[in-house]
Amino acid sequence: MFLCYSDLILQSAIHIFVNNREVLTKDFLIEPAEHKTFICKVDGHDITGDLTFIHYISNKQKIRSIYRTENNGIKSQIYTESLSLDLPNDDGWNILVDADVLDATTGLFRNLDTELDEGAKNFKQKTNEEIRRYFMEKFPDYYNFQKLQKDAYYPYRSQEAPSQAHVITFNQIAYYLENEYKLLRKNIDTRKIIYPLINLAIANGDLRTILSYFTNLNPAIIKKFKELLDTVDLENVIEFSTDIAKKTSFLDFLNTIIYSDISKKVKERSELHKIIENNLWLWRAVCQYTEIILRQNLQNNLQELRAAYFSYEPTISDENLIECADAKIKDITDLFFFNENIINDTQREIMIVELKAPCCAIGQKS
Structure with a gap:
């Protein structure tokens, strides 16, 4: 109005x-x-x-x-x-x-x-x-702010600005800071940190969110973070923490579909098995990138595994041939993968997993 x-x-x-x-x-x-x-x-x-x-x-x-x-x-x-x-x-x-x-x-x-x-x-x-x-x-004063463009830490001396609007926004913020803190006039070294942060915050909205978290950290946590960065690269810290966060989130999800009311609706082969197959790290981190052998009966799986990884034929005389008359050797495996886990000089580890839907009762027969 x-x-x-x-x-x-x-x-x-x-x-x-x-x-x-x-x-x-x-x-x-x-x-x-x-x-x-x-x-x-x-x-x-x-x-x-x-x-x-x-x-x-x-x-x-x-x-x-x-x-x-x-x-x-x-x-x-x-x-x-x-x-x-x-x-x-x-x-x-x-x-x-x-x-x-x-x-x-x-x-x-x-x-x-x-x-x-x-x-x-x-x-x-x-x-x-x-x-x-x-x-x-x-x-x-603003339009004659030539000293900023000549400053060694001015971001657009060494790189091209994304847009004119980006430059204008940066100049405005730098102008406010200069009026308040006299960074250029007093030749304060923190410019080498402040100017790049301003530039990144303008270009990336996610950085503004990250910086807002840092402003709320207490001094003790900031000190711990600084000490951590003295020994580990930030990229490695982020990747490791991201991996842990994803796995923790998956465990929470798995707990929900197994122990909550929704477990009654989870289908064993078409749903639960597929979920587990994509998260083999549940057994060990080294299993995460293991190739899953297609579902077939256990006997065929073991024979293929022996042919691929063992160069000898089992014989009675070598006492490494085990006759198995149990018909269950023909059963289809739910999850079968081979992982090169060296136990000792002569042993390797094979893992066979029998998955059951959360609604199934597990007894001695199972």
Whole structure:
């Protein structure tokens, strides 16, 4: 509401009440409105333009130039343009543009959006130049912040910025820090940490979340983390912790499908077996990448394993042939894999797993 009638509210030409409370300029304005005039040639004539700069509170940066015409003493908006400017704040700016040339009777206002008329095009260009000049005069320290670009730790000296918006955001933050802490003026070494962090935080929203966790850590934990990094690479810490977190999460999931009410619905072969097959680390970490032998009967599995890994034929004389008359040797194995686990010089380990659905009762026969 304030933005729609800001000029009239500023002039006290109207009074707006919301819930019996008057909308006052102090509730929205950051500073008093400022005015600026300029001269522009349109069709060979010098035209005077009037600019009114309204700096208002906003949740994000919005800069708009609002062209107006006057009919019978009433100002009406005829054209609005959003401007992309490098400013040291994220507030809102409305720039009201008034000029006799915008009078509805001249017809110039009809061509502001298309720029088909050379006069309208020149007037808009001149207006935008004057708006930029106003901000450069208003924030000279920010626009003359050349020392930042020359600093050894400025991130865009050695690498290309992702976008101009990225550079603008970085410069704004660095400008705020300089005003507050004088990092450049005092040549504070923490710039080599702060500037890269700012750059990464702008480019990667995840980093902002990570940094927010660090701000809540107590000094003792920070010290432990620092001591850990003195002995282990951060990448290794992250990979190890991620692996542990995934496995812990899986164990919680496995506990749920086995011991909760949902266990009655879990199918043994088509569901439970598939889940376990993808998590062989349950038996040992080295089993995680073991290739599973396709399901077939135990006798065939053992014969294939012997042919692949043992170069001798078992014989009675060598006392390494065991005759098995048990018909169960023909049973299909639920999970069968061979892992090269060296127990001693002569022994290797074979693992055969019999899986049962959570709803099955396990007895001596099983």
